[in-house]
Amino acid sequence: MKKVLLTGSNGQLGRALRKELANDKKIELILTDILHEDHENNNTIINLDISNRDNVDSIIKEYKPEIIINCAAMTAVDLCETQTQLAFNINALGVKYLAEAAKLYKSMLFQISTDYVFDGENDIPYIESDKPTPRSVYGETKLQGEKYASEINDRTYIMRTAWLYGEGKNFVETMLMLSDKGSDIRVVEDQFGSPTSAIELARAIVYIIGSKESHYGVYHATAEGETSWYGFAKEIFKISNKETKVKPITTSEYPTPARRPRYSVLENKALLENYNYKMKDWKEGLREYFKDVKLH
Numbered sequence: 001m002k003k004v005l006l007t008g009s010n011g012q013l014g015r016a017l018r019k020e021l022a023n024d025k026k027i028e029l030i031l032t033d034i035l036h037e038d039h040e041n042n043n044t045i046i047n048l049d050i051s052n053r054d055n056v057d058s059i060i061k062e063y064k065p066e067i068i069i070n071c072a073a074m075t076a077v078d079l080c081e082t083q084t085q086l087a088f089n090i091n092a093l094g095v096k097y098l099a100e101a102a103k104l105y106k107s108m109l110f111q112i113s114t115d116y117v118f119d120g121e122n123d124i125p126y127i128e129s130d131k132p133t134p135r136s137v138y139g140e141t142k143l144q145g146e147k148y149a150s151e152i153n154d155r156t157y158i159m160r161t162a163w164l165y166g167e168g169k170n171f172v173e174t175m176l177m178l179s180d181k182g183s184d185i186r187v188v189e190d191q192f193g194s195p196t197s198a199i200e201l202a203r204a205i206v207y208i209i210g211s212k213e214s215h216y217g218v219y220h221a222t223a224e225g226e227t228s229w230y231g232f233a234k235e236i237f238k239i240s241n242k243e244t245k246v247k248p249i250t251t252s253e254y255p256t257p258a259r260r261p262r263y264s265v266l267e268n269k270a271l272l273e274n275y276n277y278k279m280k281d282w283k284e285g286l287r288e289y290f291k292d293v294k295l296h
Helices: 010-020 053-063 075-080 084-103 139-152 171-181 197-209 231-238 269-275 282-292
Strands: 002-007 027-033 067-070 108-113 156-159 187-188 217-220 246-249
Touching: 002 010, 002 053, 002 231, 010 197, 010 269, 027 053, 027 108, 053 067, 053 084, 053 139, 067 084, 067 187, 067 197, 075 139, 075 187, 108 197, 139 156, 139 217, 171 269, 187 231, 217 269, 231 246, 231 282
Parallel strands: 002 027, 002 067, 067 108, 108 156, 156 217, 187 246
Antiparallel strands: none
């Protein structure tokens, strides 16, 4: 039986991975987060702050997992611009501590990363070998985390994803909430990416875990296809049978502290080449999400 330690297990991806791995009798799942207890599902959550080296060392030493999946991160993109040290502590140093512990105990490490490591100036999808040039503190700290993970532990998978949504607060639920309130909805139409269901990303990770071969390195793992935030919102209302009107706006009309990539579509080249694995189209993933997840 393999021990899989999951950080950030109460987050969107963490919850998706819990669902995908829950019934695997070959895996012992060790759940960690900065919370002590998961009241909702009556599961025990081990307290783990990845930015605390002693905390990381003691937990990894106690459980000695064969696999560590790091879903813990500071993902509040705009907040990272002002709380730069906190962002670095979690997104970079926290990964360094996990990678060092993983190396010590010969653990496989999955580090979740982001499309924000790119500047978004491309007109074609980014592949894994393209040079990262982040334009935000969030992107910079996540890229530093990638470097720590890859340089310290040679048994590392970097999984870059984008526009992730899953169980919890996300773009889909925000759009539905605004629709229910009867609010005027204005959504940016000049930023492009691939909306990716957390369940789809979790499945890709689980597939790699179950594979007989290990091809460590950098992977892009997003839904197939691309759209704008405006197109994403329109599809949400179409699937949910809402006649909500959405007004397209430009990025300049909706300024934010952090600079967003204009075009951050990722091509899942390595997944296809190394594992012959293809993720679902973003519209198909969204339809499945509506069927499986209880929306608030």
